[in-house]
Amino acid sequence: MLSNRQLHLQYLAPTNPFPLLLEVERADGIYIYSKEKKYYDLISGISVSNLGHNNKAVISAIKEQLDEHMHVMVYGEFVQKPQINYANLLVSNLPQSLNSVYFVNSGAEATEGALKLARKASGRSEIAYFRHSYHGSTAGALSVMGDEHYKSAFRPLIPGNRMLEYNDINEVSKISSNTAAVIMETVQAESGVTVPDVDFVQSIRKRCDETGTLLILDEIQCGMGRSGGLFAFEHFGIVPDILLLAKALGGGLPLGAFICDRNLMSQLSNNPMLGHITTFGGNPICCAAGAAAFKELIERRLHEDVERKSKLICDSLRSHHIKSVHAKGLLIAIEFEDFETNKKVIDACFENGVITDWFLFNNRSMRIAPPLIIEDEEIEACCKVIESSISEALD
Ligand SMILES: Cc1ncc(COP(=O)(O)O)c(C=O)c1O
Structure with missing residues (x-):
C-alpha cells in the first residue's frame, strides 16, 4: 500500500x-x-x-453559518448576512474613501479585479509596478510581477506595463499621465521584507494625484495587523485609492477583496455591466470566518x-x-x-x-x-x- x-x-x-x-x-x-x-x-x-x-471564535462562526446556508448565488446578486457584516466591519475600520468592498476568492483575483478597474476607470493601459513585487500568479498579476525569472517562461504577458525600482525616489517621476495605476506592496514581502521610506511612499501618493493615476496598495501579506498597524498604509500617512486584501482576510478560509470608493467601484457594474464576475467570491462561510477573525484581531x-x-x-x-x-x-x-x-x-x-x-x-x-x-x-x-x-x- x-x-x-x-x-x-x-x-x-x-x-x-x-x-x-x-x-x-x-x-x-x-x-x-x-x-x-x-x-x-x-x-x-x-x-x-x-x-x-x-x-474558537472562527470555528464557531463557521459552524453557525454552515447551519444557515453555504453558497447560494454568484457574488453580488443576493443579500447574504455574512458578506454585509464583514464588508461593514472592514469599512468601519478603514478611511472614509475606502467604502466599497468587492469580495473575491484570492489575492491574485483581488489584483486582477483592481487592475481591470483601474484600466477601465482611467481609460489608460500602463500599470507601473516595482522590482521584486509579487501580486499573484495569474496572467494579469504575473504581468506586474517584479522578477523576470518567474515571468519569462509565460510571455507574452499583458503589454505596456512599466517596472520601477522600489523605494527609489528618483523613479517617481516616471509615473505619468499615461499611467492608469501604480500597484505596490505597502511593505514588500518576497524581496526579503523591504520597508519603504515614508518620503518615498508619500511622493508616490503625490505623483499619482498630480497625474490622475490610481494608487493600488497590495496588503495581501502585510495587512490585517501583521505590520503592527491594522493596515500597513497607516504607517505612511497616506490612503490608497484601491486596497488589496487576502490571506488572513478569510481567517483561514479562501477570501480576497479589493476595496475603494463606491463611485470608482461602479465602473465594474456598467458599460459593460458584469465587468467582473466571480462565482464563489464572498462565499458566506469564508466571510463568516473572516469577520470573526477580524473582530478578534480588533477586540484583542x-x-x-x-x-x-x-x-x-x-x-x-x-x-x-x-x-x-x-x-x-x-x-x-x-x-x-x-x-x-x-x-x-x-x-x-x-x-x-x-x-x-x-x-x-x-x-x-x-x-x-x-x-x-x-x-x-x-x-x-x-x-x-x-x-x-x-x-x-x-x-
Ligand atoms: C503581496 C502578495 N500579493 C498577492 C499574493 C497572491 O495571493 P494568492 O496566493 O491568494 O493569489 C500574495 C501571495 O503570496 C502576496 O504575498
Whole structure:
C-alpha cells in the first residue's frame, strides 16, 4: 500500500521538485502536529493564520453559518448576512474613501479585479509596478510581477506595463499621465521584507494625484495587523485609492477583496455591466470566518503588540552568522551570507521542530512570520531552537 506521502506525490500537482511533505495531523495555536512531532509554525501558512490555528471564535462562526446556508448565488446578486457584516466591519475600520468592498476568492483575483478597474476607470493601459513585487500568479498579476525569472517562461504577458525600482525616489517621476495605476506592496514581502521610506511612499501618493493615476496598495501579506498597524498604509500617512486584501482576510478560509470608493467601484457594474464576475467570491462561510477573525484581531488589539514581539525575535536572533535583519512587525527576514547557508539553517530548524521558509525573490533570507498570537515564552523557546539550529548547521 502506498503511503500518504507517495499518494501525494502521485496524484497532486507539484509546484516544485522539493516539497516539504510534512504530514499534518492537526494544528492548534502556533503549533502544527504530525504523527511524530510538534512543530512551531513560524510562517502562518504564509501570513494567513494570524490568529493561530483552531481559533474558537472562527470555528464557531463557521459552524453557525454552515447551519444557515453555504453558497447560494454568484457574488453580488443576493443579500447574504455574512458578506454585509464583514464588508461593514472592514469599512468601519478603514478611511472614509475606502467604502466599497468587492469580495473575491484570492489575492491574485483581488489584483486582477483592481487592475481591470483601474484600466477601465482611467481609460489608460500602463500599470507601473516595482522590482521584486509579487501580486499573484495569474496572467494579469504575473504581468506586474517584479522578477523576470518567474515571468519569462509565460510571455507574452499583458503589454505596456512599466517596472520601477522600489523605494527609489528618483523613479517617481516616471509615473505619468499615461499611467492608469501604480500597484505596490505597502511593505514588500518576497524581496526579503523591504520597508519603504515614508518620503518615498508619500511622493508616490503625490505623483499619482498630480497625474490622475490610481494608487493600488497590495496588503495581501502585510495587512490585517501583521505590520503592527491594522493596515500597513497607516504607517505612511497616506490612503490608497484601491486596497488589496487576502490571506488572513478569510481567517483561514479562501477570501480576497479589493476595496475603494463606491463611485470608482461602479465602473465594474456598467458599460459593460458584469465587468467582473466571480462565482464563489464572498462565499458566506469564508466571510463568516473572516469577520470573526477580524473582530478578534480588533477586540484583542493583537496588532498593537506586534512591534514589541517583533523586536523580541529580532534582538534574540542577531548573531555573528546573520548578515542582516529586515522586519516590519511580524514579517521578518533573517538574511544569511548565501542560499546554501540559509538552506542549511532552514533544514536544521525543520528537523528541530521549527517551520520557517525562504522568500520567493530572496533565497538568502529566512522568513519568520508567526501567528500574531505568539506568546513571549513561545518566542523565547523557538528562538532558542533557531539559535541552536544555526550553530548546528554552521559551526
Ligand atoms: C503581496 C502578495 N500579493 C498577492 C499574493 C497572491 O495571493 P494568492 O496566493 O491568494 O493569489 C500574495 C501571495 O503570496 C502576496 O504575498
